[in-house]
Amino acid sequence: MKEEKILKILEDDARVGAGDIATMIGASESQVKKSIEKLEKEDIIRRYKTIINWDKVGKEYVYAMIEVKITPERGAGYDAIAERIAKFTEVISVRLISGDHDLSLLVKGQTMKDVAFFVAEKIAPLEQIQSTVTHFILRTYKEGGDILYGKEEPKRLAITL
Amino acid sequence: MKIADRIQQIPPSGIRKFFEMVIGMDDVISLGVGEPDFVTPWSIREACIYSLEKGYTSYTSNWGLRELRDELSLQMESDYGIYYNPEDQILVTTGVSEAIDLCSRAIVNPRDEVIVVEPCYVSYNPCIVLAGGKPVPVSTSISNDFKVTPEQIKEKITKKTKAIIFNYPNNPTGAVMRKKELEEIADVIVEYDLIAISDEVYDRLTYEGRHTCFASLNGMQDRTILLNGFSKSYAMTGWRIGYALGTPKIIGAMLKVHQYTMLCAPITAQMAAIDALKNGKENVTEMVQEYDRRRRLIVKGLNDLGLDCFEPRGAFYAFPSIKNTGMTSKEFAEGLLKEQKVAVVPGDVFGKSGSGFVRCAYAVSRNEIKEALRRIGNFLQG
Numbered sequence: 243m244k245e246e247k248i249l250k251i252l253e254d255d256a257r258v259g260a261g262d263i264a265t266m267i268g269a270s271e272s273q274v275k276k277s278i279e280k281l282e283k284e285d286i287i288r289r290y291k292t293i294i295n296w297d298k299v300g301k302e303y304v305y306a307m308i309e310v311k312i313t314p315e316r317g318a319g320y321d322a323i324a325e326r327i328a329k330f331t332e333v334i335s336v337r338l339i340s341g342d343h344d345l346s347l348l349v350k351g352q353t354m355k356d357v358a359f360f361v362a363e364k365i366a367p368l369e370q371i372q373s374t375v376t377h378f379i380l381r382t383y384k385e386g387g388d389i390l391y392g393k394e395e396p397k398r399l400a401i402t403l
Numbered sequence: 404m405k406i407a408d409r410i411q412q413i414p415p416s417g418i419r420k421f422f423e424m425v426i427g428m429d430d431v432i433s434l435g436v437g438e439p440d441f442v443t444p445w446s447i448r449e450a451c452i453y454s455l456e457k458g459y460t461s462y463t464s465n466w467g468l469r470e471l472r473d474e475l476s477l478q479m480e481s482d483y484g485i486y487y488n489p490e491d492q493i494l495v496t497t498g499v500s501e502a503i504d505l506c507s508r509a510i511v512n513p514r515d516e517v518i519v520v521e522p523c524y525v526s527y528n529p530c531i532v533l534a535g536g537k538p539v540p541v542s543t544s545i546s547n548d549f550k551v552t553p554e555q556i557k558e559k560i561t562k563k564t565k566a567i568i569f570n571y572p573n574n575p576t577g578a579v580m581r582k583k584e585l586e587e588i589a590d591v592i593v594e595y596d597l598i599a600i601s602d603e604v605y606d607r608l609t610y611e612g613r614h615t616c617f618a619s620l621n622g623m624q625d626r627t628i629l630l631n632g633f634s635k636s637y638a639m640t641g642w643r644i645g646y647a648l649g650t651p652k653i654i655g656a657m658l659k660v661h662q663y664t665m666l667c668a669p670i671t672a673q674m675a676a677i678d679a680l681k682n683g684k685e686n687v688t689e690m691v692q693e694y695d696r697r698r699r700l701i702v703k704g705l706n707d708l709g710l711d712c713f714e715p716r717g718a719f720y721a722f723p724s725i726k727n728t729g730m731t732s733k734e735f736a737e738g739l740l741k742e743q744k745v746a747v748v749p750g751d752v753f754g755k756s757g758s759g760f761v762r763c764a765y766a767v768s769r770n771e772i773k774e775a776l777r778r779i780g781n782f783l784q785g
Binding site: 250251258262265266267268394396398399400401402403 | 418421422425426431433435436437438440442524525640692695696697699700703746748752753769
């Protein structure tokens with residue numbers, strides 16, 4: 243229960259200190275530190291990342307969602323091929339999904355050409371793969387629960403009773 | 404042109420000057436806001452937009468939309484186990500503010516007395532005065548966690564006492580009252596045949612333990628006018644939508660005033676409120692969890708600074724004592740605003756018993772809370 247509360251706070255803001263977390267959930271700082279260590283050790287907390295709006299930096303990476311159709315292997319199902327694809331550093335995420343294709347990948351590259359060649363050379367030729375469809379991402383409006391464009395400004399008066 | 408005597412009985416707002424000071428300043432962190440910093444959840448807003456597209460732009464029944472009253476009835480049953488007939492026991496109002504006015508006018512005869520549990524929201528007293536009645540304050544104190552006691556009430560009861568109005572979870576103190584304590588108040592209400600006006604607009608914002616609905620207590624449903632609204636729980640302050648629940652007789656009397664002065668609550672807000680009741684639960688839970696985290700941060704922060712802060716268990720206000728600074732509430736609030744650009748509300752705005760305190764709303768982000776605490780620390784040292 244306490245651990246879940248810690249996780250909720252960290253999921254939203256990984257930089258909140260143990261002292262503040264302790265105050266917010268009504269525990270001691272050392273308890274919180276211990277819990278976080280345990281959660282890290284158990285691999286429940288994988289790592290701490292930052293949501294960056296790269297568009298604003300001017301450094302434009304290219305992202306693409308790749309739909310992949312697969313012939314599952316006897317005995318291994320989708321796992322073997324999914325794990326194999328996941329090893330490429332170009333691949334940001336791999337998900338098995340329901341619907342008219344099987345795996346959904348998020349691939350990152352420097353240019354559209356990079357991404358297209360990566361898919362053509364490394365993914366499409368794999369034996370179990372029937373077909374791939376590449377969708378380039380043009381703009382990200384919301385990421386990890388954060389709205390990147392069209393954020394609403396507060397409109398409250400400074401004092402109300 | 405001569406203004407009516409009744410209006411002249413209402414004292415001018417004591418903190419207007421303070422308001423104006425705040426408005427003219429930049430970089431102010433305001434802990435003075437009595438409303439959520441969340442925007443109304445999108446699903447509610449979207450439902451309202453859709454209703455406009457569909458052409459819902461007309462008057463509604465004076466009572467409010469039947470579907471909304473049905474939903475309210477269901478919710479009262481599932482939350483508190485009490486049944487209100489949507490036919491004649493539920494009135495949809497333009498916010499709790501209107502409902503306070505309606506019930507004052509519906510029950511108060513000239514010179515009737517209404518006991519007002521203070522510190523409290525600023526509109527109870529004026530509404531009673533406008534209805535021709537006489538507000539009689541009962542002061543709660545920090546030594547009793549800002550709870551009102553049966554003895555305190557009995558002391559103020561006269562032959563003219565008609566009703567008592569109270570608000571738990573409380574604005575401005577954040578105090579709540581537990582079931583057993585409320586039952587003792589209920590006994591007084593029965594003994595002296597009073598009407599209870601229970602403003603429970605912060606009912607969902609209760610931390611640690613469950614809210615007790617006053618009307619759910621034994622025998623109280625027929626003696627209580629229950630007021631609630633969507634502003635605080637669903638972050639819908641600007642929509643102006645609330646409701647009153649009570650006996651057909653009292654709600655019928657309130658309806659009479661409502662139909663000739665307001666006609667009905669805006670249909671757009673009513674459509675949004677229906678969606679809030681149907682789909683808003685999860686949003687409320689999330690907001691309450693976040694308020695709870697902020698509550699603990701600000702209470703600890705204020706106490707660490709040496710400002711004695713009673714632990715609020717409801718609403719979204721902390722109400723620290725500033726007595727040991729040697730300043731009055733107003734001096735403290737004005738000084739803090741001028742020197743450190745943090746706005747808080749002087750406690751005496753909410754009644755005499757609020758003097759020596761300031762109200763700090765924690766409906767602001769955690770970062771703002773921390774920065775405000777830092778600045779208050781500077782102010783105390785300077």
